[in-house]
Amino acid sequence: MQQFLEEGYLFDIIYRNSVEGILVTDAKGTIVHCNPSCEQIFGYLKDEIVGQSVEILIPEDQREKHLAHRSAYISNPQSRQMGLNLELMGLTKKGGLVPLEISLSHADSRKGLIIICFIIDVSKRRALQSELEKEKAMIRQYMNVTTSLFLVINREEKIVLANNALGDLLGLSVQELKGRNWFDEFLPKAEKENMRQMFKDLFEKGVLVSDTFENEIVCHNGRKCLIEWHNTLLKNDAGQYEATLSSGIDITERRALEKARTEALLLGQENERQRIARELHDGLGQSISAINLNLNAFEPELQKFNNKVQSIYSNLKNNLNETMEEIRTISHNLTPRILEDFGLGKALENIIESLGQPDGVIFNLSLHGNLVNLDKGFALAVYRIVQELVNNALKHADPTEINIHVVRSKEELNLLVEDNGKGFLHSQQSMGLGLSNVKSRVDILKGTLHIDSNDKSGTSVSICIPL
Template identity: 55%
Template sequence: MLEYLKDDFISPLIFKNSVEGILVTSSDGLIVQANPSCLKTFGYSFDELIGQPVEKLLPGNLSTVHLQHRKNYVKNPQFRKMASGLELIGLNKVGNEVPLEISLSYVHSKVGLLVICFIVDISNSKKLERELKKERKMIQQYLEVTSSIFLILNKDETIAVANKAAGDLLGVSENELKGMNWFDEFIPESERENVRSLFHEMIDSKTGISLTNENLIINAQGEQRLIEWHNTVLKDRLGMPDATLSSGVDITEKRALEKTRKEALVMGQENERRRIAQELHDGLGQSISAINLNLNALEPELEGFTERFKGIYSNLKSKLNETIEEVRSISRNLTPRILEDFGLGRALEYLCDTIDKSTQVKLNLSLHGDLLNIDQKIALGLYRIIQELVNNALHHANPKNINVHVTRDKSEIIVLVEDDGGGFDPNMKFFGLGLSNMQSRVEVLNGQVEVDSNDKSGTTISITIPI
């Protein structure tokens, strides 16, 4: 065998240090060379392999088949991978099978044709592949049984992956969903632009932002559902945003229940206001009126009393009249009868005029459109919202001016309340009780709130209520 070993058909340095196993066989299949990586893969020493048939490194059931393949290769040698697309198995010294990738080459040497085998042990990659398959199967099983919606959207807005829950909700099979434009097919036109903008904001961000949002979707049956989404960006091998992964939960019933609860809370507040107003009128109001009548009955008898007594009487009478007016004012604020009798516009004029006269703050009211023919529920809700916002500004902002604008058009009523007092952080999670009540009332009326506030320019709160 020495003549094979002396042949310099391959660089000794490359041969010795290659991370790939290199095995050289003669045309009759005998092993004539093996580098350290090859010896390590199969667990043999150099002397144990040299001169042995190459089939020694194969499981017994493959030896016969390989023998025929080897003979065919010698007749027509070429550069190629062995069994392309198939899994190759070797056998190490202790009898364990080893998954391999093998490429073949050849050289015509002084002693004849030599076949060069480049061998890669892929045991670790196969193990990783099995683990990935197992994880993928578990993920697939989870996606099939979970009630959460999972979507992967490509950069071109098409659906790449959708789980069973998504298909069930949308009324389209998982396979049919693939390739459909998510925004054109399943986002209502009223929300399409905003939702599409959020998607491209994520995709175009190199930092790969994640966000949570809520939006309506429309299924194949035309039914709209409210979904809470948790979105994250998927990146390609270069680390660039390539798609989005979104998990969603249908919160339609949850939000409806919350709205019902808030409606009940608002209704409870109004009922309690009416009860207190009625008690003020029937109880305290009647008692004060009785006292006033008794005082009036004393007036003819005052001639016989001293001037000091007359002064005390006059002061008592004045204080009693102030108390009567205060009770009436509280009662009117609790149940604004003027709203029921003359509409929202007149009720707001009275409210603002009363506040303007009783404080040092200049309160300006601007009304536009028909505010008389409004559903009573909406009118009362708007009255309470504006009342709450004005009182909140008076108590917390210390403003010099408050401007209230109310505008009605064909489809909505827009309320704008501005003050020039001290602002607050609109990103705070928890507002005071006043603003919390206001937000609840807006949600009950299916409206939207926008808050702009800072220390320098005061606060502007915009409210839009559909009608």
């Protein structure tokens, strides 16, 4: 190794194979050496530029300034990067300009001071930077004109980035939003902690892309807007999760339209029930009553006929009475007057009484709190929910026991309907019309619905509705 160093062998290998261009000049700026990488950058062969002034590689409009800089450097030589934070350009043999990064060093030789220039062609890097800036500009433009909401929140829950659409919704400029705590300032009190926990879970579980979810935010005029969000975790240069990027759309109007449509549909169902109930009572019910009166009129003459005719009459009378009772039950279920007259509690008891004990099913009804002074529409919705869930259980679950628990507190009404029958897969929950109707009614009442079902313990449906 000592021999290689003494003979300059190792230096020659480094000099020739360096990816940086190496250009050596004397104190007068005359080029005395250049390596292959330097030839490649400027397009000159070594023999073409050795002996030339270094200004041959400088654009003409910058040569005078370069001469002054070179003279200043010769008077006080030091190792440093040339043109720090400036864009330096070199001139190629073909007259083209090439962006460069240049570092300077110096050394004393037998022939005096020499200047060593280490040169890097940064044209590819500049091209990539230019493309990146264009992409950033396009993204900024998109974020400024899109109606979608964009929000970046760091691990400290502070807003790092927001777009104009979100600012307009919140009544603040993009700059005013930066640094504010998203959860403390822009979420309703009822949702703060749930959303904060969801935010923490994203980082703890490393969920790169979350499922779509909805939550309300507080807008500039104090009104609440419902936003549908999609979250993505962002990493820093060290590969650590440092923020979330949330894109969202305001679905307040869409949900209001869906609610209005659902309410209209349910109202139509109630009106249709009332119409059918009236027709049963005024039409079919009256006709059967007329038949019954005629049969009653025939009864005094019954003794004149033999036992067979008397038996037929008795069966006919019983069937007619059963039919009248069934029509009365159907009409009552369609329009539960007991709900208006005696309240929700008595109406629910009547559901159980009217069902009896079909196929040995045991019903347990537990009522707590004041269920009388409830809004008429609210009470009817809860009545229909219980009616639907009980009928669903009887129709599909084949249970031997159905439990119904209703608890009213000051702020909410909690409903639990559970059976010990055959459960179903969660993927099938959206299949049934009955459960769809239940969910629609719960959504209209701004309640929450939770279904737990399996083939071992049956089905449990819990509902919480604010008052």
